[in-house]
Amino acid sequence: MNLESKVPEGPIQDKWDNHRFSMKLVNPANKRKYRVIVVGTGLAGASAAATCAELGYNVDAFTFHDSPRRAHSIAAQGGINAAKNYQNDGDSIWRLFYDTVKGGDYRSREANVYRLSQVSVNIIDQCAAQGVPFAREYGGLLANRSFGGAQVSRTFYARGQTGQQLLLGAYQALSKEIASGKVNMFNNREMLDIVLIDGHARGIITRDLRTGEIECHAADAVVLATGGYSNVYYLSTNAMNCNVTAAWRAYKRGAAFANPCFTQIHPTCIPVSGDHQSKLTLMSESLRNDGRIWVPKDKNDKRPAREIPEEDRHYYLEERYPSFGNLVPRDVASRNAKERCDAGYGVGATGYGVYLDFASAIGRLGKQAIKERYGNLFEMYERITAEDPYEVPMRIFPAPHYTMGGLWVDYNLMTTVPGLFAIGEANFSDHGSNRLGASALMQGLADGYFILPYTIGDYLARNEPGSASVDAKEFKETKEEVETRTDALVALKGKRPVDAIHRELGRVMWNECGMARTADGLQSALKKIPQIREEFWANASVPGSEGSLNQTLERAGRIADFLEFSEVMCLDALNRNESCGGHFREESQTPEGEALRNDEEYSYAAAWLYQGPDKSPALLKEPLQFENVALTQRSYK
Amino acid sequence: MRLTLYVWRQPSADAQGDFVKYDLSDVSPDMSFLEMLDVLNANLEELGKEPIVFESDCREGICGTCSMVINGRAHGPESKTTVCQLHMRSFQDGETIYIEPWRARAFPVVKDLAVDRSAFDRIIQAGGYISVRTGSAPDANEMPIPKVESDLSMDAAACIGCGACVAACPNGSAMLFTSAKISHLGLVPQGQPERTKRVKKMVEQMDDELFGSCTNYGECQDACPKGISISFIGRMNKDYMKAKLIEVEEPRKEVESQ
Incomplete structure (x- = not known):
């Protein structure tokens, strides 16, 4: 398989405009014939679900929380960047683009980052119109601050609760569409698998966390907005329930996972x-x-x-x-x-x-x-x-x-599985090997409000609506696999609490694949992880049954996936024998101890493709070209 | 620290619940309250017993997921503090602690300490938003908003939707929650076009969900981890009165064919 980034032709300033013109459109009268599944209701998921519904698509939205308002985007404090240049201090779309590529230590895709900077200004307009109470000056205009290493004041904020306020804005937009009937909201549902029909993503399997029921949902396309995987370290700033399960199950169905070692x-x-x-x-x-x-x-x-x-x-x-x-x-x-x-x-x-x-x-x-x-x-x-x-x-x-790595996506935010999209922190595209402060909220909302709703149309326009049904044999087969896996988890009646095993994995990952990494350390982690996995399947304690609310079972499923995913993370860190951004290989540093990139050999996104159980994943490389920002050694001296 | 806990256990919505006693030792004062319960749950899991169901997520006091009544107080003894941000140093060695779910007619128990708060979502769906289609917004600085009003709007917007106000209210009223959203949106110019309709719809939905009425106990404000002021309820009532009293002239529905 080749990775096709599908970056449009033309000068970088014109790529998104050109692309919007060349994409196929779905006739307004036909939009209601399509159904889109959106998993996750954080900034990316809620904004995408609301916007797709506004456009006329039918949307099924899923969250494992009791309400879409609880997603972890809510905990972001500092702010959201936008190239508004309201402070007249020299900011521009180009400067935000440049800062983001440089800050990402030249491991992101230029065209995506430029588009992100372009739409950043629309996000602020959109959110202010929704009533997001951004900080203001006495004259009534929006206030800004400089944030996280930026030399211009381009960060908009709402006290220390920017993520909360932006999420509530998106949640309210989503609530409006739920009330109008365009969005079916499924709370307390965890996505446990993707259903493929003829190689295209056509639905998902979920577990109702309150009743334990395993359910099938069919659609014309599936969007994952399921966040990042920092909880692989057990201790992180992520919320307790953040996990890699949705992304990992997508990986096992053929979606390549890019740069998993890029963690912040x-x-x-x-x-x-x-x-x-x-x-x-x-x-x-x-x-x-x-x-x-x-x-x-x-x-x-x-x-x-x-x-x-x-x-x-x-x-x-x-x-x-x-x-x-x-x-x-x-x-x-x-x-x-x-x-x-x-x-x-x-x-x-x-x-x-x-x-x-x-x-x-x-x-x-x-x-x-x-x-x-x-x-x-x-x-x-x-x-x-x-x-x-x-x-x-x-x-x-x-x-x-925060995790910069995630499901590999092309310029349209589609993974290597046709019809399966990944947005927000769940994808890999915009932050390279290091994310700048106040850029996560920007990316989540850019993907959800202004990018995915267009690009998904291009995919849908090329596919007949309503082709998938939950009666298809693929749904039955995938559902059975999910049930088998759930049965195996609930059959674990050992002595060790699942969290204790998670903590053990976390310690290995923090020590060997955390702030600084070495080949020896990563190799030892690759030996220890299978042992911890074995211990989990031999000795974990999952009391209770699967037919009702069982939080230990939920956690056990997520930990089982972390125990597989962590290996790919270490493989990726081992493969990338250079330091860049958040990935610091001790073998590769400047005399001053700064991260030393190796652009000759590693100027690519590393996308790992599942090859089957007990097989090493295949490494696909997407070469990164820097035509607009010259590659330099970062220096903040 | 050693503690004696009485925790409400209820297998399902329909089942009869009761307090179950647990003795816990080696509790560190630096633990959060939920970490103390994590330790208890790990002990139960080691014995193959079903752990206590309680909900939490961010553990930073912002997502509004955690919800329990501790010794009769929603979110426990500290003011402006969610359970996840409550630390064991707020308790004495040897103390007996009673832990219960939110108690309110509109929040049925799901299991143990978890309750169903979907009524809150339905109140927001009834009108707790500003209708602005993606892409149709004017430049953000085209609408200056006086800082004072904007800040007051933010005070109301700080609500995390945890439901402590309902749990603390003797009437099980959701008026603090509902008024916070109505005030957040009603205080800024963007929220004016739908202001009348919004307050009517949200108040009606609140009543349909079987929340009680406000009789000025003030318990909600006291229990609120974000310090949302009860004065927003007054603002909501004023808006609601106006909305009910002033007959809005309806435009002609049918469109004349050309």
């Missing part, structure tokens, strides 16, 4: 407090705009932070990266924190933490100004740690946060 570690999270830890809490990296990061100069300095005088503090980011200081990209900030802690300079009880200090900002701007900017984050920090960050510096440490 977020620098500003609250450090682990003990073994009981169930997840990590992220605090918006907008905190780095005003907070200064430091550790004591002397590793034996155990004085409370406030008693350590200025000359005994090491502001290592400001010292090492004078032009970007505390605002270096996430991967650089994270790796430097790890380096300081590994060298013994870490703070807090575990030694895995660095200070994020607001004293000088409070001195400069006043406590009230800081409270207005970060009040809710400070409250959250105090609630969790019982320390007041107005008085003592915060302690932070990096944590897995």
Whole structure:
């Protein structure tokens, strides 16, 4: 199989326009004959479902939550980028495009990123019209801030709850379509397989999490908006229920999985407090705009932070990266924190933490100004740690946060399975090997509001509507496979809680395929993962039955998939013998310890294709061409 | 810390539920309340017993999934704090803790501590949105909104839809939830064209779902983890009165053929 990116011809500025003109359209009267399945109701899924319904398609939307409003997009705090240039500070579509390609360390597809920058401006218009309460200036116009390493102020925000407000906007648009009858909303449903008929995705199999019923749903196309897989590390900032299952089941039906080793570690999270830890809490990296990061100069300095005088503090980011200081990209900030802690300079009880200090900002701007900017984050920090960050510096440490890898998609956001689309964090396309702050919300909504609704039309127009029925033998066969797998999980009556096994997998992945990776470490992970998998199938405890609400069974299914997926992640990290963005191979670094790319050999997206059980996946390469942004070594000095 | 827990166990919506006693030791004050329950559930799983069903997701206090009444208080003893953000340092060593699901006629129990809150979705579907087709929006800065109104709208929009207001209300009223959405959208210019219709439809839906009425106990505001103000209920009532009193002139329905 060859990967066809289907990037349109022409200058980069014209590609999307040209493509929109050349795509086939579905006649307005025929749209109601088509049915589209959208799995997931986060920013990408909810916006896609609402927009497809507005266009006239029938939409079946699915979420495993009790309501579409609970998707994890809701937890994004900081903001959403858009090339509006409202601040008159030199921003443009080209600059956002350039920053995103460069920030992604040249491992993304230029044409996709340019399109993302183009539609970013429409997103803000759309959301403001929906009533999203973006921050405003006293004149009534929208406020912006600089965010996560950007040298222009292009980030729009709604206090520290930007993700929540954008998601509620999309949820409300979706609710309107549910009320109008164009969207059938299926809550409490987990997608457990994709149904292929003649090689095309024509439906899904779900489990009703409340009744346990396994159900078939047929459609003309299937869209996965099922998020990322950071929970492969067990501890991450993702919500408890985030998982790789939908994407993994798609992979096993022939959808190539691209760049699974590209994961992002977020620098500003609250450090682990003990073994009981169930997840990590992220605090918006907008905190780095005003907070200064430091550790004591002397590793034996155990004085409370406030008693350590200025000359005994090491502001290592400001010292090492004078032009970007505390605002270096996430991967650089994270790796430097790890380096300081590994060298013994870490703070807090575990030694895995660095200070994020607001004293000088409070001195400069006043406590009230800081409270207005970060009040809710400070409250959250105090609630969790019982320390007041107005008085003592915060302690932070990096944590897995976002996954740039995902299902491989072409320019139309279609996977290698015809009729199966992937949008939002679930696909791989726009962030390369490192995502910039405030770009996840932008990409989710770009895909859902402004890209997929067009490109899916081109696919549908080439296919007869209503060709699939749940009576087809393919549905029966796939449903039986799902039932067999569910039976096997519920038959696990061993002694170990499934979470304990997940934690064990997470530790291996964090140590060997986390912030820094080596060939030896990855090889040892590839030996350990099958052992943990064996332990899972021999010794996991799944009490209860499958015929009702059974949360252990839900988790067991997700962990079983993580235990397979993690191997492909390590294979990918092992194959990519270069450092780029969030993927840091210790073998490949500059003398200053920065990520050293190898463009000669690795300027491609690595897409892994399932070959069957007990077989290594095949590696497909999509070469990446950089015609508009010159490849340079990133430097934030 | 050692704790004695009485947890509401109910196998299904129709089954009879009851409190079950659990003793738990080695609880760390740094654990969140849900992590404490994770530990209890892991113990149960090791014994092959069915763990306690409770819902949670983000564990950052924003998704609104977690929902339990602790010692008679929705989301427990700390103000403006969801259960997932509540830590065991808020409890004493040796304490006895009662844990129950949200109790409200409109929120039937699904299993143990999980309840069905789909009534909230149906209230939003009744009119909790601004109709703006994707692609049809004007430039975002074409509509300046005074900062004060915008900020007040954000105060209302902060609602996470957890349902604590309903659980805390002696009448099982959803007026804080409903008024928060009505105020969020009614305070900004974009929300004006549908303002009258919205308030009517949402209030009617709220009544159809068998939520009770507000009699000014104020418990909802007290239990709300996001500090949503009860003054939004007054705003909703005002809007509702206006909507009911002022007869909106309906345009002619039929279109004359040319």
